[in-house]
Amino acid sequence: MRKLTTPFIVLSAGMLLAAPWIINAAPYESTMGLVQKVFYFHFPSAILFLVAAIVCGVHSARFLFFKNQRADGWAVAAAELGLVFGAITLVTGPLWARKAWGVWWVWDPRLTMSLVLWMIFAAYLMLRQYGGPGSDRLGAGMALFGMANVPFIYVSVNVWRTLHPQTSVVPTLPTDMGIPLWFCFAAFTMMFIALLNVRADLEHKRARLEALYLAEDEA
Amino acid sequence: MRLLRVCTVLIVLLAAPALVPGLAPQVLANGDQPQPPKEFVPVDEVPPGEQIPAINLVAAAYGFVWLVMLGYVWTIARRLGTVEAELASLETRKR
């Protein structure tokens, strides 16, 4: 996995650079026109935002219940990535919505729950930063509750009819729109995996540094 | 005992969502809202009534994504540099 990090970053950066041309070649959507093209970045970010929540939750459970130390580093990395991809989703969404719906924001279930999940990531990172010793376990406990939020975000748009495009949109995309979407999706996913590895690596190194300082103090 | 507890809870957890969609549709019909798109319909040229400002929004969206990604990669690189430098100095100090 480690060896793939650099090629992933290079490849995904290249793909993201090429993306605007590919997206430009895609047809316009009939009702939303140009602004719908935000979708090609908004949708992958939103999915990876939810994936980050699940990854954080899973590793928090591994850390808390199976006492796996390294899992904690992965959980922090996933939380930070969730913050980043969530910020992208929550900014590109309203920019799209301003033209498509006429308002920047509506309090419908999917948007509300996405904002809430983002705030949970922020709270988790604040706890890790300011919580002092032992905050790794506290954060892990909290991340589990955050992960429980995720299915509701995905399902909510089908249970409650809202303005947000339904989940039937992506499976029924025509090919000319499908290609740029999956292209961007691949680019974002590779970026996500690469950044997750790098960030987790940073966290593991930091943990080792702390352990070394502690050992030095005791010696 | 613990296993029984876990199983009971899991069964309840899995059964509960089945109730929600059953209750929801007749209760939560937002009839006065415009229908959400069920699928994206492509066309070949810019639809009439399309105004210029949309490009600002699209450019802002893409610009934001780029800024955030680059910014985040930069912060990771910076933090990684500091931690690795400290680790290296500790290792040499130990020896």
Place this chain on the structure above:
Amino acid sequence: MSGFFRVAWHVMRKDMTVEVRSREILLTTLFFAVSVVLVFSFAIVREGRAPDDVAAGILWVAISFAGTLAMGRTFERERYNDTLRALILAPADRPAIYVGKLLGLLLLLGLVEIILVPLVGLLFAAPIFSYPLMLSALLVFGTIGFAAVGTLFAAMLVRVRSRDTLLPVLLYPITIPVMIGGVRGTAALFQATPDEPMARFWIGLLVFWDVVFVTLALWTFEPVMTE
């Protein structure tokens, strides 16, 4: 199994005994909740009348603010008297201690709500007696969801330096689904033409959230509280 509930019962009884003698947390929480309602009334009332449909929101905001204070205070009391270590060292099922604390908090918040709901009904002309059972169900299940997460987090944060600010920061995002359920359900009952099916739907959703939160809290209490 009976040992579990016996421990929970004893922990709850201990809290109640201490509380009955001093009434400190109950009274301070109650008056804080009342102040919150009054502050919101002043903020929202225009020309002597509050806009419609604010009663539900104000009620639940007051419950959540007051509840956060109460949770912080119950565990602060343990930390101050150094009894938390004794609780953790006791040869009892950790989740049982959690349940005992939760029941104590629920009783406290229940007493606060018994006073708060008529007050809100009075100040905002809300029809609190038209659907007493459903309103009670909303309050009970909403408070359980809120208190379940809060008890866990308050216990987790008891030794953390900035616990007073961190508790709301951690608690509110996670309990927003419960709050939404409580407010929307109560609003459905308070509105001009009450929407019973809607309220029933929210009650169902609150029960579901309660099950999820209490289960998660029971599982996480032990590993998080271990040294």
